[in-house]
């Protein structure tokens with residue numbers, strides 16, 4: 001059926017209203033315009049270097065209602081949001097935006113790859129996306145550089161809580 005969807009699909013797996021759910025969200029409204037020409041995949045810089053990432057496939061899965069499969073797919077998160085596909089689509093499908101919509105729906109169910117969950121945890125615990133090693137902080141000190149600014153973690157956690165960030169990475173507050 002599609003590039004990486006090798007197994008057959010049971011009718012019970014199909015959520016026929018999913019296309020309307022995606023179409024009703026800003027950015028997903030042109031989902032049904034897609035006629036599967038494949039231009040998005042052929043021009044996608046990520047698909048060029050991946051055996052599994054195919055934007056056309058993600059669009060098709062959303063169209064036919066494979067809600068669980070598309071939202072739980074790690075390959076969804078390979079999209080670099082470069083918008084090449086949106087620029088090239090002959091049907092005016094905002095492919096990159098549809099993928100953003102799918103990512104947001106996936107995050108609502110904590111379908112987020114482990115690597116991003118760990119990144120999110122680091123942000124919540126340190127205020128930085130990367131845990132800065134002690135030796136690097138010491139090196140700054142030795143070089144006479146000022147200390148890095150401290151994050152207000154309480155405020156950060158509160159703000160991110162308003163967009164359910166903790167829930168999306170599997171850390172309920």
Ligand code: SF4
Pocket residue numbers: 033034035036037038039040041055056059088089090091092093095
């Ligand atoms: S380029 Fe547009 S019409 Fe063609 S497969 Fe991609 S989304 Fe569908």
Ligand code: SF4
Pocket residue numbers: 040043044045046047055078079080081082083084085086095096099
């Ligand atoms: S926005 Fe995502 S799917 Fe579209 S071309 Fe860029 S990486 Fe590929």
